[in-house]
Amino acid sequence: MEVVNTIGRRKSSVARVYVKPGKGTITVNDRDLKVYFPSEILQTIVNQPLVAANEVGKYDIKATIDGGGLTGQAEALRLAITRALCSTAPESRTTLKKAGYVTRDPRMVERKKYGRRKARRRFQFSKR
16 A cells, blocks of 8 residues: 545644554654644544544554644544545445544634624624
8 A cells, every 4th residue: 555645624724644554653744743732632633533443553644734723733634534544444434424524624714894893793882
């Protein structure tokens, strides 16, 4: 098997992933996963598709991530890893789909409108 290249997006984050068979190391922007995502919750989000498909420790993953915050980046990386697993092991797609990892989350930040304080928040009304 050669290197599999996939992409994942969430909010304004974009994760590009290169997956190849190996010992199970995950490198994000030339840093270890635990260094890049210090939070335990974000590390589990990234590892969720590997755990669901029973593929932990079988692939070396190299990722480059741009834009957004840490949570959006972790979820974009999860989607990219899921897409890579679906292409390498098609039989694991059903379990990943049931867990909800295959679908891209379409929610984005709503833009600010003119005459408002935020996207929907109005300025305070003063009767007098």
